[in-house]
Amino acid sequence: MTTSAILFYLLLVIIIVTLYSCAVTIQQGTIGVITVFGKYRRIMLPGLNFKVPFVEQLYTRISIQNRSVELEFQAVTIDQANVYFKAMLLYSVLDQQEETIKNVAFKFLDDRNLMQALIRTIEGSIRAFVATKKQADVLILRKDIVEHVKEQIDQILEGWGYHLQDLQLNDITFDEVIMKSMSQVVASNNLKAAAENEGQALLITKTKAAEAEGNAIKIAAEAERQASQLRGQGVALFREEVAKGMTVAAKEMSQANMDTSVILFTMWTESIKHFAENSQGNVIFLDGSAENMERTMKEMMSLNMLHQTQEKK
Template structure:
């Protein structure tokens, strides 16, 4: 009989000893109560508690947690906006006061999540209600900053901190989405037309500049060619005049009539007309009077050239 009581006593002692130690996992803080009243918190590791007196009320995770939201808001111009968002939150810090708020502010985790989600949704709806539908898409960052500013103080009172709010998707009714697509398409067409017009203008401008440059180059080439032709004719005439002067001087020294030179030039001209006329008909007056008149004109021109040289 004594052995039975000894075994029972030993069993009770073992239960008391093992119940005096509790293990708290990493990333978790345990809340201890005594007869339902808050007593203290236990940090990760092996901890001692009074057996049969202190109880583990809850284990609170201090790790980051996330939750996804889907809700609807209405803009100031009565357009429905559909949001898909993700909330990232965590316990504000590991202080005793913060852990007490987390442990006792809400009945359970479900009530906390409901309050958190509804608060975020309400803040976004209030912000969107003051904006136009066309402005919502470009105000994504402003919406996030507004929600954080509104919720930080509220969540801190609950013992939590909103680390991030991501608006993953913002959509509208199908009719609005189609109209927005049409606006984007028309703007793209307008931009394409403007770009095409600019390209055509540039092409025509470059073509006109090239044509103008070509005309300038051709004109300059023609000017230089005309100048060279004039210089060539001048040199030809100068050489002819020199040759005629030498021939005339030699004929004067030989007491010959210089008119023979002019007659020879006239006959050579007729010969060249015949050789290079290419089938054209040239009418020359071959009468004696006409030849005499031509010879007189040539002699007059010769005398005029000689007088100019002497001068």
């Protein structure tokens, strides 16, 4: 092989290597950072890109996809209770602007240092918030803690070129002694609520029973009142019919020139007969003297005359 042929092949290899070093492929979800002699020059977007060989260097590839990391740390409340957190952090590059990419590429030495700063910043923000709260309030302030962290560190992360997408507090626990005391408090509250519910149910039952009894008494009283009224009306009707009958009989006897006192005597004897037939061993003393009979007849005749006078009116 001649010298010219060797030179040709050597030149061909150099050209191929040069062309190969000019082409740069950037994967989707990644941004390339180009430097010239160690100084930032420009960025490369996903796809096929070209750079000046031996002058421009691909400094780094920055992922703009979401990244997650799990955290476990401890905080202390204002009443000196230890709180243990397990959290999941979701973050990403803020945007694809050139200034943002420069911050991501050059703010930290590497990803390990970025991660350390990010975790410590979030842990410090949560510890500062928890330190102002009581142990009993921490569990119900999960959402407030997340909002506080985002408000505190968003500006810091923007300076680094990142954005906090989400912070999830998956588990919040306390020391075993505190957990037992909290369980006892919950159990006692449940027992108290159960006792109150049982008392209210018993009160309702007693109230309804009393109302039912009162209604029954009212109904019975009303029925007795109506029965008494009906009995009174029956007695009144009976007396009215008796009076009418006596009046008619008295008129007929007067027209026949008979003594009307016979009617009273007949009523007297009928009453004695009724006592005798319907008595059940009771003793009734009647004054059967002529004076008493005469007095009774006069009273009955007076009642009859009074009734006749009222009818004429």
